[in-house]
Amino acid sequence: MDIVVCLKQTFDTEAKIVLNSNGKIDGTGVNLIMNPYDEFAVEEALKLKEKFGGQVTLVSMGGERVTESLRTALAMGCDEAVLIQDPDLESPDEWVTAEVLAKAVSKIPYDIILAGRIAVDDGSGQVAIRLADALKIPSVNCIIKLEVEDGKAAATREIDGGTELIEVRLPAVLTAQKGLNIPRYPSMMGIMKAKKKEIKGMTLADLGIGAADLPRKMSITKFSLPSPRKGGIKISGEAADAAKELARILREEAKVI
């Protein structure tokens, strides 16, 4: 069973976001991590490999520093990595990313494509599903359980108010939600081995894509920061009085109860 995992490097969730003098998100000094949801995707791929054999190939798009996250995933046990890097991939939108990934993934054998359900930076949650459509294969979004048998996947996905069990014939794209598994830590041995594994660089030219083929469908016109909330009233006194006062305020002043 061959598996492709789409991986994105993101800001650490601890990161405080600031804007630079050009009004853009300032990445200076920010710690970068593997998108937390992609860790679940990597873990699930490794579990499938342990059960069925095959290759796990990582595919990512971004700058040189993405190799750090790719090395982490290789150290967890993935076999190979592809990093698509190109000056013409500056500020890609979700359509562009999906089109480029589709071209790259088409060059790799796969039965299953796994990805995180969302990236914690742009929070779009679009690329993996778009990729499935670009490859004309089914997708199951936001899965918390997966069973694979006889060329079929039975995936339990989170829906509002419950869960849904979806059966799809492979190949398919599956996006991982927290709860799917508990990602392993890279072992010492894994870290040593990862150093020898190949991270293959690719450009748009390698994929047969011209810059003109990738008009952006969406543009970001402005970044802003939320207006800071200020602490309000602290209600003091005995517990019973404080609770009574809080209930009164919520009803009469805030009018939210």
Add this chain to the structure above:
Amino acid sequence: MAKGIWIVIEQNKAEIRNVSLELLSQGRMLADKTGDPLVAVILGSTVSKLAGIVTPYGADKVILVDDENLADYTTGAYTSVLNKLIRKEEPQAVLLGNTAVGKDLAPRLAQRLGVGMASDCTGMEFDEESFLTFRRPIYGGKAFAQVIANARPVLATIRPNTFPIALPDTARQAEVINETAEIDSEDLRAIVKEIVLAASQRPELIEANVIISGGRGMKGSENYCILESCADVIGAAVGASRAAVDAGWIEQKFQVGQTGKTVSPTLYIACGISGAIQHLAGMGTSKVIVAINKDPEANIFNLADYGIVGDLFEIVPLLTEEFKKLG
């Protein structure tokens, strides 16, 4: 020229989701500015009577697609039908709720149409050239991006509870159009084997008007009943911080924060939650925030509108009693 603002109505067993009514209400205001018709699009099985339910919220036209294959939501069938309708009618914008369905359907549909999409928006307006622009939280709400599509149509999912529901105008009339479902066979490849809905009568977390959430201070799974009793008095949903979920006290689906659900209720009551930056990312847009925490230095007090420094095991039951008295 592209025309029309479409709202894809989400219904479950003929019950319409609140977010769909929120979108119709806001869509009406937008449509009035440009003269675009506001169109409600309903997919499902035996849904014809829903036209009369959505019309009072502002629809000029209702497109009904009634088909057995659309009874349960599936990515493929819904994408297939909407793709064809949108290509035929060329609306300028198609809006969905940022729900489990919207999050799954909109990206697939956008790719099929080869168009842009704005996810999980918390604001939308027309620019000078009558293009819709969207405001959307990024980095889990630690920043916002204003985005615009470079071509029409544009798709967007809007966060529930972002816009108020307008008062229904029962005198309103809308043109109702029945379309047949044309589903490509390759879009029928996924099979829904089973749907399990939780037995809870509490509102869905992402749509709840009031949420009472517990964190590390809850000390154990057995204590969530304190929050549940309170929630049931005020019709609230129960939430949790990552610390409580990772400790195994409560299921992951209740987690609010950057790696959980993003919520925007009218009232958010944080109990025993310190206020880590990742948690604030998930609930910072709540209209009123209340904090109950033993630690007077807890970060949550820096943004709570009202706070009580005290033991939640003492305060919350007292508060529940006070809410009961208010009726």
